[in-house]
Amino acid sequence: MPQFLNSTSADFEARFTELLSMKREDSPDVDAAVAEIIADVRARGDQAVIDLTSKFDRMDLTPATLRFSEAEIEAECAKVSDADRAALELAADRIRAYHSRQMPEDQRWTDESGADLGWRWSAVSAAGLYVPGGLASYPSSVLMNAIPAKVAGVERLAITVPTPGGIANPLVLLAARIAGVDEIYRIGGAQAVAALAYGTDTIVPVDKITGPGNAFVAAAKRRVFGKVGIDMIAGPSEILVIADADNEPDWLALDLMSQAEHDESAQSILITTDEAFGHKVADAVTARLETLERRDIAGASWRDYGAIITVRDLDEAATLSNRIAPEHLELCVADPEALSDKCVHAGAIFLGQFTPEAIGDYVGGPNHVLPTARSARFSSGLSVMDFLKRTTLARMTPGALAAIGPAAETLAISESLEAHGLSVRARLDALND
Amino acid sequence: MPQFLNSTSADFEARFTELLSMKREDSPDVDAAVAEIIADVRARGDQAVIDLTSKFDRMDLTPATLRFSEAEIEAECAKVSDADRAALELAADRIRAYHSRQMPEDQRWTDESGADLGWRWSAVSAAGLYVPGGLASYPSSVLMNAIPAKVAGVERLAITVPTPGGIANPLVLLAARIAGVDEIYRIGGAQAVAALAYGTDTIVPVDKITGPGNAFVAAAKRRVFGKVGIDMIAGPSEILVIADADNEPDWLALDLMSQAEHDESAQSILITTDEAFGHKVADAVTARLETLERRDIAGASWRDYGAIITVRDLDEAATLSNRIAPEHLELCVADPEALSDKCVHAGAIFLGQFTPEAIGDYVGGPNHVLPTARSARFSSGLSVMDFLKRTTLARMTPGALAAIGPAAETLAISESLEAHGLSVRARLDALND
Numbered sequence: 024m025p026q027f028l029n030s031t032s033a034d035f036e037a038r039f040t041e042l043l044s045m046k047r048e049d050s051p052d053v054d055a056a057v058a059e060i061i062a063d064v065r066a067r068g069d070q071a072v073i074d075l076t077s078k079f080d081r082m083d084l085t086p087a088t089l090r091f092s093e094a095e096i097e098a099e100c101a102k103v104s105d106a107d108r109a110a111l112e113l114a115a116d117r118i119r120a121y122h123s124r125q126m127p128e129d130q131r132w133t134d135e136s137g138a139d140l141g142w143r144w145s146a147v148s149a150a151g152l153y154v155p156g157g158l159a160s161y162p163s164s165v166l167m168n169a170i171p172a173k174v175a176g177v178e179r180l181a182i183t184v185p186t187p188g189g190i191a192n193p194l195v196l197l198a199a200r201i202a203g204v205d206e207i208y209r210i211g212g213a214q215a216v217a218a219l220a221y222g223t224d225t226i227v228p229v230d231k232i233t234g235p236g237n238a239f240v241a242a243a244k245r246r247v248f249g250k251v252g253i254d255m256i257a258g259p260s261e262i263l264v265i266a267d268a269d270n271e272p273d274w275l276a277l278d279l280m281s282q283a284e285h286d287e288s289a290q291s292i293l294i295t296t297d298e299a300f301g302h303k304v305a306d307a308v309t310a311r312l313e314t315l316e317r318r319d320i321a322g323a324s325w326r327d328y329g330a331i332i333t334v335r336d337l338d339e340a341a342t343l344s345n346r347i348a349p350e351h352l353e354l355c356v357a358d359p360e361a362l363s364d365k366c367v368h369a370g371a372i373f374l375g376q377f378t379p380e381a382i383g384d385y386v387g388g389p390n391h392v393l394p395t396a397r398s399a400r401f402s403s404g405l406s407v408m409d410f411l412k413r414t415t416l417a418r419m420t421p422g423a424l425a426a427i428g429p430a431a432e433t434l435a436i437s438e439s440l441e442a443h444g445l446s447v448r449a450r451l452d453a454l455n456d
Numbered sequence: 457m458p459q460f461l462n463s464t465s466a467d468f469e470a471r472f473t474e475l476l477s478m479k480r481e482d483s484p485d486v487d488a489a490v491a492e493i494i495a496d497v498r499a500r501g502d503q504a505v506i507d508l509t510s511k512f513d514r515m516d517l518t519p520a521t522l523r524f525s526e527a528e529i530e531a532e533c534a535k536v537s538d539a540d541r542a543a544l545e546l547a548a549d550r551i552r553a554y555h556s557r558q559m560p561e562d563q564r565w566t567d568e569s570g571a572d573l574g575w576r577w578s579a580v581s582a583a584g585l586y587v588p589g590g591l592a593s594y595p596s597s598v599l600m601n602a603i604p605a606k607v608a609g610v611e612r613l614a615i616t617v618p619t620p621g622g623i624a625n626p627l628v629l630l631a632a633r634i635a636g637v638d639e640i641y642r643i644g645g646a647q648a649v650a651a652l653a654y655g656t657d658t659i660v661p662v663d664k665i666t667g668p669g670n671a672f673v674a675a676a677k678r679r680v681f682g683k684v685g686i687d688m689i690a691g692p693s694e695i696l697v698i699a700d701a702d703n704e705p706d707w708l709a710l711d712l713m714s715q716a717e718h719d720e721s722a723q724s725i726l727i728t729t730d731e732a733f734g735h736k737v738a739d740a741v742t743a744r745l746e747t748l749e750r751r752d753i754a755g756a757s758w759r760d761y762g763a764i765i766t767v768r769d770l771d772e773a774a775t776l777s778n779r780i781a782p783e784h785l786e787l788c789v790a791d792p793e794a795l796s797d798k799c800v801h802a803g804a805i806f807l808g809q810f811t812p813e814a815i816g817d818y819v820g821g822p823n824h825v826l827p828t829a830r831s832a833r834f835s836s837g838l839s840v841m842d843f844l845k846r847t848t849l850a851r852m853t854p855g856a857l858a859a860i861g862p863a864a865e866t867l868a869i870s871e872s873l874e875a876h877g878l879s880v881r882a883r884l885d886a887l888n889d
């Protein structure tokens with residue numbers, strides 16, 4: 024059973040604060056091991072990657088087989104059913120359409136001093152995408168990472184995906200192909216991140232690395248950050264559902280379980296204006312947990328981190344939602360738009376009872392890589408912006424320099440940066456001659 | 457003397473690669489000390505901050521004096537000369553005008569399936585800005601960090617600035633006031649970062665921390681990242697000037713020195729199409745180094761990391777510039793716009809000989825917090841985007857769910873995420889009833 028809270032209880036604030044500060048993740052400290060792996064790959068390149076792959080993935084590779092050949096990719100893709108292929112293509116089309124609208128515009132203007140100002144966006148030249156192997160090898164995540172990169176204009180996009188024992192996931196390879204990925208390497212772990220960041224004889228280094236992974240991958244991404252850009256380090260998944268009593272309890276139970284089934288550390292919370300309805304949802308969860316394939320995982324998550332909170336009204340629900348800053352926020356109320364306007368800290372909002380969160384995981388269009396652990400207070404989901412950078416532009420005319428240069432000189436002197444001031448003064452003097 | 461390279465030399469590639477990979481920063485490892493400071497602030501709050509301030513800044517504070525009072529700020533601001541005040545106000549107006557154009561638009565649309573999609577930007581609720589004390593206490597940096605935050609709509613903006621021995625910098629306080637900063641605390645170091653991230657009885661925690669600082673501050677920002685957002689960890693400053701022979705050597709010498717005077721680890725590079733002109737600039741630097749106030753710092757930077765590179769033509773200059781990915785790029789050539797189009801990896805570009813980089817440090821309008829150490833390959837300067845986050849929105853109609861839901865179900869099943877699939881299926885079945 025999850026926790027039941029009621030905002031009218033005397034102990035509510037204490038219990039809610041405790042819920043907020045629950046530590047759900049217990050990452051093993053693999054930093055020292057990861058530092059060694061990275062140093063090894065930097066020193067020995069391909070051979071280190073090959074040795075580590077043999078050790079961790081029971082795969083014997085050579086420099087020539089590190090990368091999937093076109094024929095191998097073809098052969099794997101041919102194993103995918105027509106239905107799965109069509110679903111991936113529909114998802115890819117919708118994700119591409121959504122993310123294409125994110126492309127920002129360059130700007131350029133001349134201000135009243137005559138200064139010509141602006142900025143220009145450009146794509147990262149090369150990006151690497153880490154794809155986990157085994158159970159957490161999700162083709163949908165390949166689409167969600169690769170498509171924004173390609174929409175941004177990344178010329179070279181490489182994927183690494185471990186194939187323990189030589190087993191590849193055909194759907195992952197097909198998703199990569201559909202998304203326009205250029206290179207696929209059958210390696211994983213910290214060694215894959217190190218190879219992408221520093222390069223080997225076979226793998227040309229990239230400028231940015233994104234994608235989920237286990238503790239080794241996360242530690243490696245933290246360590247190579249600076250040498251390359253990285254996306255966020257994602258924590259366990261979360262959903263917050265805000266619902267009035269006018270909902271089908273079983274639907275919401277399934278939405279709550281669709282996060283809980285990811286991971287025992289996932290967190291599913293229901294906020295409702297009707298306590299009795301909250302209990303109906305809890306009962307529906309209990310019923311579903313009897314048969315769900317992943318009932319052990321989902322059940323543990325629901326028992327340890329699940330919560331059903333009864334509130335006085337939807338304004339209170341919005342206030343609590345902003346304190347939670349959920350990764351996923353589902354608004355199953357009569358006027359979800361009005362409630363949405365009050366929920367300012369959330370990674371993704373799903374409006375109305377016909378928008379289960381799972382739609383957003385696959386085919387909605389928005390990205391499913393979203394800020395976890397309350398970081399929606401200050402960060403956003405993955406987007407084309409993660410594969411772009413902005414160069415600012417400034418061009419002074421002699422007139423503009425005459426107008427604003429003296430203020431720059433004054434400030435330079437006040438900061439004791441004489442050469443800064445002189446670089447402006449020398450030009451101003453020439454203009455005055 | 458700096459290094460002289462020529463792209464036609466047999467050893468050029470080796471020497472250029474070496475120049476690119478020069479390690480200029482030697483950060484002391486203060487991580488263990490910083491971990492202790494953060495733990496102390498989390499455990500003892502205000503009293504820890506007070507004790508650490510007494511120890512490091514020789515200042516005895518109480519909870520009541522941690523924060524500058526309005527009267528104290530007024531008194532400090534009154535010390536600023538009219539000329540300095542006018543220069544700060546001009547700079548603030550121009551920075552505000554530039555950054556106001558960066559505000560991104562929300563989007564909302566209905567696609568052909570009937571799905572209503574979009575996103576919404578919102579500001580971080582509270583931000584903290586670290587301002588160094590002593591020599592590196594730059595009022596211009598206060599403007600460059602605080603104005604984008606306020607343009608973004610950050611409601612609560614707090615500054616921490618150490619005042620060793622009780623000495624405040626009136627210009628820093630005035631810059632904070634002009635920029636609309638809400639709270640100013642006279643604390644610094646890792647303890648200030650910890651107080652901003654975790655809060656104390658006196659200091660309410662923030663969601664995002666930006667601003668430059670020493671090794672302690674940088675290590676503290678890395679450690680609190682995740683609990684709050686942070687901006688980049690900046691390295692030593694850099695400038696690349698690309699110039700033809702039709703320039704005044706002394707102007708370019710001053711531009712090169714305006715980076716070199718920041719820090720012995722700064723790097724100033726000139727790329728020119730005319731070797732003789734390169735030597736003229738080197739001579740001009742030598743002449744300026746005789747009298748510059750910061751000649752010891754600037755001279756060391758120029759000697760250890762400076763370089764003058766002669767290239768065959770401007771295309772080659774652009775290619776090298778993209779490999780360097782400079783923080784600041786000055787284009788002093790006949791057609792700077794054309795050259796600029798080829799320079800895709802740079803933090804900020806200054807076009808033409810009347811745009812010394814120092815203009816961008818103070819009054820140009822663009823931000824002077826820019827990516828260093830080749831990170832312009834994958835990141836951008838500070839902007840209003842750093843104080844905003846995006847929430848994606850999706851709303852399915854029954855028709856839209858019927859159109860795209862089956863594909864989501866198919867993908868969920870292929871990923872063995874049964875509850876995901878069922879959350880869609882339960883709704884589809886209800887629609888079919």
